[in-house]
Amino acid sequence: MEGPEPEQPIKVDSDVGATIARALSLATLVAVLGLLAVLGWLFIVYPDSRGPSGYVEEVVIEVSEGMTLRKLAHRLESEGVLENPRVWSLYMRMRGLDRHLRQGKVRFRVPMSPEEVARYATTRLGRIQIRLLIPEGFSRFEIAARLDEYGVCDAEEFLDATEDAAILASYGVEANDAEGYLFPDTYEFDDQTKPRRVVERMLANWTRRNEELEKKYADKLAKLKSWTTHDIVTLASIVEKEAAVPAERPRIAGVFWNRLNSKRFLPRRRLQADPTVQYGCMAVPEAAPSCARFDGRITRAMLDDADNPYNTYRHSGLPPGPISNPGAASLAAVIDPEEHDFFYFVARGGGEHHFSKTLRQHNIAVRRNGQR
Template sequence: MARFRRYILIVTVLLAVLAGLGAGGYRWYKAWQEDKFLTTPPETPGREILFRVEPGQIFTTIAANLKAEGLITDTRRFYGLAVRTGKGSAVRAGVFRLSTGWVPERVLTELTSSSGVLRRVSVREGLTWWQTGGIIEEAGLGDAKGFAAAVADPALLAAHGIEARDAEGYLFPETYLLTPPKDHPSRHMAEVMIREFLKNAQKVWPQGLPPFEELHRTVILASLVEKETGDVTERARIAGVFRNRLKKHMLMQCDPTVIYGLGPNFDGNLRKSDLQDRDNPYNTYVHPGLPPGPICSPGLDSLLAAAHPEEHGYLYFVAKGDGSHQFSKTLEEHNRAVRRYQIRRDRSNYRSTRQ
């Protein structure tokens, strides 16, 4: 009996030892798998892959997509890595340039700390919406046709409080650096530019935007100022000229408005017949007051000038050929300035903007 008991005890101890060895071995195997996951890239050498994270996409979906692309080998362990490092909710939406030759931590760092693949587009002041659409298409941030549809979309305009037929004047000129969304990139670009306008408008009206009718008139005036001068120091003065002409019910007689009304097919030659065309609603040589809408995208300086015109008695201005203008209070003074700076000008060194 005693011998049997010793036998049972020995077997029990052996089983316990084996169990301990098995558990330890299993833990070692799991630790080895974890270490291998963390330190071994999926492929060597790696392949570059453009990986997109959609706005609002949950982490488990992102991890599954990473595995499907061959960028990680284990979704559960990748999720565990994100939890341990506190980055589970820090993944950004966008397009990222990743590699199958990276270890998981580098993939996670790229998704949570970089801005992804960004495209750059510079839209200068004074462009029309169709010129802007062409630039956006060249930059790969949309297409001109989609942009044309977006800027005239009643739903988009209403969403931003623009009570006009299109977003002309409200597409703020700026250098944009962003990742285009997979769907409707042209519309996204239009919305980004409108939001940028509204942000900058707060600098013009820090106490809050005025009613839309007043806002729209200011944007129209600012677009005329933008097209008439590249000299920031003169913009408030030119805005004052336009305001004085409006007060006296004088025709604005602004060439850029006529050109805008001729549309994208304008050939660069403004003819006398164009200045007499009553069918052009933007012809301020025959139609009194401001044109029916903005004629370009004005920058912040022109918006500030239009909102705060200079107080003076000038009613006319003419380009002097050095980028500045000669201002006059009477028609007689203006005619003398025209003869001096336009009719008798030296065409060899004449320029419309300061250098």
């Protein structure tokens, strides 16, 4: 008796198998090429693409410890710095930058490319360049605070550098500190610049600008033989603090020259400038009891306090040194002041002042303008 026939193996058409294999290979190739294209765009095209334009030139974001990349990205989008927070977050993660966010106040310019945003947002891409304005009339204490706020250098270390005798001597500053010689201007520094370098940049700028003034006003300076450069800078620093309207600088300088030179003004040679009293409370608060509770505002006790060496209501002549860092216009105003017979001035609104020739006229102007 014959047994059952053995089962025959199922044969697959070789052409069908080859087709499927080719399709899978093609799909894999397309997927790989697509992935390469996406990665190429992400790492080559995207980083240098132009960011959104906004109505502001700078956005300041406080990056606290523990802030996630996702939260920062969405904050940047809401502030108009980024267009697509998800793509930027992916870009940051693919480069391993998401765990190295820069902390503190971070300033982003608008517009910025995604790569520039990344550079400012992380500490892994090296130093960032910081552009900041030092306004005319800032004291070294105010400059120190701004440099610290922008991340250029530590405030206390900057103040120490402004008192470095070697630095001062190398730039011909004959004073105990650089107050008055830190020229106000727009500067660009790397973050975490050495304080010494910052001071040197500002002093070099002052030297260059002062040389220009000396050439321009050579004849005028020749008539001020008894006045040193430090004296001129000191008086200019007071003019800078008093003049809110640029056009008034020469006139205000003329008032102070009149107070210093005229026998008609009493008490003799008293500049009677409020900003000098304020500066004394910042620079040497331990010297004057009235400065103990100084909060930026002047009190009658401060005006009466002769222990404040900068109090020009109680001390004749110039204060011990500059009280701010004047710009070229205030320096020029002191060298070439407006000639007139005014001895007094009082604020009348809008940054402007009312000028008077006599104390009686001045008192009337004070009452009219609601001043003390």
